[in-house]
Amino acid sequence: MSKQKIIDAAKTDPDYDYFIKADLSRYENQWIAISGRKVIAHNKRADLMFKKAKKLKPLEKISFTKVLSQKPMIFSYL
Amino acid sequence: MIRFKYKKEQVGFLGKTTLRPVAKIFLQTKENGWYKFTPYIDSGADVTVLPHYVGHAIGLVQDGQNASTLGGVGGKTKTIYTKIKMKIGEKEFLARVAWAMDDNIPPLLGRADVFNKFKITFDEAKEEIIFD
Numbered sequence: 001m002s003k004q005k006i007i008d009a010a011k012t013d014p015d016y017d018y019f020i021k022a023d024l025s026r027y028e029n030q031w032i033a034i035s036g037r038k039v040i041a042h043n044k045r046a047d048l049m050f051k052k053a054k055k056l057k058p059l060e061k062i063s064f065t066k067v068l069s070q071k072p073m074i075f076s077y078l
Numbered sequence: 079m080i081r082f083k084y085k086k087e088q089v090g091f092l093g094k095t096t097l098r099p100v101a102k103i104f105l106q107t108k109e110n111g112w113y114k115f116t117p118y119i120d121s122g123a124d125v126t127v128l129p130h131y132v133g134h135a136i137g138l139v140q141d142g143q144n145a146s147t148l149g150g151v152g153g154k155t156k157t158i159y160t161k162i163k164m165k166i167g168e169k170e171f172l173a174r175v176a177w178a179m180d181d182n183i184p185p186l187l188g189r190a191d192v193f194n195k196f197k198i199t200f201d202e203a204k205e206e207i208i209f210d
Binding site for chain 2: 010
């Protein structure tokens with residue numbers, strides 16, 4: 001590995017750090033929006049989650065993703 | 079170089095938890111803004127998969143393109159192949175993505191136009207992934 005500086009995503013982005021560390025199992029199979037180290041919107045429907053999140057913060061300031069199922073996942077799409 | 083982490087998640091029959099590699103990337107919007115997105119890193123996926131509404135949110139439009147079928151271990155879904163600008167760490171680049179016509183698929187960071195730009199080290203013992 002080269003000796004260039006490592007950007008640590010969890011240290012530089014509190015919302016990413018929150019997503020990595022938080023137990024989000026209550027949001028299983030839901031879309032979530034994170035801002036300020038908390039879930040500010042969640043919904044099984046992505047459009048409704050975005051709609052709510054957008055009312056609260058500009059989307060540029062939000063981290064969004066889906067909380068996966070607690071069933072074992074084998075991804076690999078092509 | 080950027081370091082991502084594994085997320086510990088509960089998984090049914092595996093007992094207690096499993097570790098899933100999660101990236102933080104930025105997707106460029108039609109208005110040249112950037113949306114932060116946290117897909118799962120999938121070295122087995124040929125291409126990055128954007129669930130439908132994520133594509134819609136960054137301004138992708140169907141534009142009369144024909145949808146193809148995207149096949150995965152879990153099934154098939156209609157998808158449109160397109161290119162978007164993404165940013166990982168300090169690198170900005172165009173990447174082919176499969177924009178699914180469905181929100182019920184996991185957001186995945188796949189290999190096409192991404193894995194060839196980095197040396198990627200999955201270190202599950204340290205619970206980190208390095209994009210160098």
